Amino acid sequence: xxxxxxxxxxxxxxxATLLIxxxxxxxxxxxxxxxxxxxxxxxxxxxxxxxxxxDEVIDARGLHVxxxxxxxxxxxxxxxxxxxxxxxxxxxxxxxGGVTSIFEMPNTSPLTLRAEDLNAKVAAAxxxxxxxxxxxxxxxxxxxxxxxxxxxxxxCAGIKVFMGSSFGDLLVSEEDILQQILRNGRRRLAVHAExxxxxxxxxxxxxxxxxxxxxxxxxxxxxxxxxxxRIVSLAQECNRRLHVLHVSTAQEIRFLAQHKARTTVEVLPxxxxxxxxxxxxxxxxxxxxxxxxxxxxxxxxxxxxxxDGVVDVLGSDHAPHTLEEKAQPYPHSxxxxxxxxxxxxxxxxxxxxxxxxLERLVDLTSAGPARIFGxxxxxxxxxxxxxxxxxxxxxxxxEISNRWIASVVGWTPYDGxxxxxxxxxxxxxxxxxxQQDEMIGTANGRPVSFVETRDAGFSRCLD
Numbered sequence: 208x209x210x211x212x213x214x215x216x217x218x219x220x221x222x223a224t225l226l227i228x229x230x231x232x233x234x235x236x237x238x239x240x241x242x243x244x245x246x247x248x249x250x251x252x253x254x255x256x257x258x259x260x261x262d263e264v265i266d267a268r269g270l271h272v273x274x275x276x277x278x279x280x281x282x283x284x285x286x287x288x289x290x291x292x293x294x295x296x297x298x299x300x301x302x303x304g305g306v307t308s309i310f311e312m313p314n315t316s317p318l319t320l321r322a323e324d325l326n327a328k329v330a331a332a333x334x335x336x337x338x339x340x341x342x343x344x345x346x347x348x349x350x351x352x353x354x355x356x357x358x359x360x361x362x363c364a365g366i367k368v369f370m371g372s373s374f375g376d377l378l379v380s381e382e383d384i385l386q387q388i389l390r391n392g393r394r395r396l397a398v399h400a401e402x403x404x405x406x407x408x409x410x411x412x413x414x415x416x417x418x419x420x421x422x423x424x425x426x427x428x429x430x431x432x433x434x435x436x437r438i439v440s441l442a443q444e445c446n447r448r449l450h451v452l453h454v455s456t457a458q459e460i461r462f463l464a465q466h467k468a469r470t471t472v473e474v475l476p477x478x479x480x481x482x483x484x485x486x487x488x489x490x491x492x493x494x495x496x497x498x499x500x501x502x503x504x505x506x507x508x509x510x511x512x513x514x515d516g517v518v519d520v521l522g523s524d525h526a527p528h529t530l531e532e533k534a535q536p537y538p539h540s541x542x543x544x545x546x547x548x549x550x551x552x553x554x555x556x557x558x559x560x561x562x563x564x565l566e567r568l569v570d571l572t573s574a575g576p577a578r579i580f581g582x583x584x585x586x587x588x589x590x591x592x593x594x595x596x597x598x599x600x601x602x603x604x605x606e607i608s609n610r611w612i613a614s615v616v617g618w619t620p621y622d623g624x625x626x627x628x629x630x631x632x633x634x635x636x637x638x639x640x641x642q643q644d645e646m647i648g649t650a651n652g653r654p655v656s657f658v659e660t661r662d663a664g665f666s667r668c669l670d
Contacts (some may be wrong), residue, residue, distance in 0.1 A: 230267025245637030253433035275307025275595025280522030287316025300613035305630030313345035336652030362654035371401030458506030568653025
């Protein structure tokens with residue numbers, strides 16, 4: 208069987224809406240020199256498509272074509288906190304950075320705790336979101352009894368639990384509440400694991416010093432490890448799949464490597480790129496986030512976790528605050544920084560520097576998210592999948608700047624950083640939405656579909 212017959216679907220018409228020619232394509236087989244044809248939003252053919260025509264033809268010679276990047280942790284602040292970010296600006300930044308789908312977090316105002324809250328976000332995203340989207344619902348004492356139903360709603364990315372670093376109904380630190388949340392539902396549960404009691408007991412350290420360099424002293428390694436150990440143990444008791452967000456310590460990586468049967472692991476570009484104390488001395492509170500950027504020994508352990516396969520996914524934890532808010536004296540300054548737009552450029556630079564392969568980056572940003580969250584039709588360049596594609600120039604040398612950032616707050620901790628590797632075009636369901644740092648067309652993002660929620664009605668029929 209030739210490559211052409213292996214990859215193409217028999218069709219009487221060899222015309223596509225989008226045809227990408229001559230690029231090096233990262234497919235499930237590895238890197239291949241194949242053309243890609245997209246029709247009706249999906250990949251229709253792969254191979255030597257010399258006989259094909261298309262409404263739009265892209266010459267990708269010298270470039271690499273990746274499956275669309277999926278950022279599974281962003282805070283776009285809408286509703287209620289739109290002076291920091293909103294769905295339009297956040298997704299525009301995502302697309303400029305080569306991201307084609309995002310999962311948005313529930314700590315908005317109001318909190319995303321009910322079906323009405325989720326539906327309001329979906330309605331707000333339609334016609335304004337540049338990329339595809341899904342929203343987490345917060346796991347809380349206020350909605351425990353409804354969680355099994357809420358997690359099955361269309362456009363729900365799953366349930367998110369804050370064990371620390373949150374407020375009101377979203378903060379869950381009591382063991383019995385955590386157990387009830389774990390037992391009410393079956394989809395993978397995402398968790399922010401910091402021990403709230405330890406954070407509260409140690410806050411005096413930060414208050415006394417007023418020095419942001421003490422952020423990783425206040426929110427120390429033990430506060431992260433204690434919470435991660437606790438929630439993994441509870442998840443085992445309850446037989447629940449778990450996703451531990453923004454792992455930041457060597458101790459967590461070693462522990463999680465022994466608990467991979469039900470537990471998946473996320474790390475952030477910030478923790479892989481910045482390190483203490485240098486980042487605090489250079490950036491001040493712009494480097495302040497939760498869990499903190501830590502010393503180089505922890506960064507090295509995260510990279511080892513990537514090499515060893517412990518890490519499943521990269522998320523940005525895009526969580527913007529205004530420069531005025533960040534300028535407040537520490538620790539009254541809020542934690543969080545922008546990241547969705549810089550996720551891919553920063554990681555492509557790490558590829559250039561030899562820290563990981565391009566194929567491993569694709570696994571962490573496309574195939575990994577699709578696999579662990581059960582995303583339907585995304586995450587790989589394969590026949591029948593959504594034509595979500597990110598075109599990158601691995602040789603392009605660019606400078607990240609605040610001027611490039613689309614976020615409402617208009618800043619990045621990487622301002623002035625030179626990188627090698629850059630997203631030059633973004634395609635969502637076969638439509639060009641970004642080319643050479645310019646937005647194309649109109650915002651037409653749609654809800655991400657999940658296998659478990661898409662088939663929920665069928666499952667209920669079987670029960």
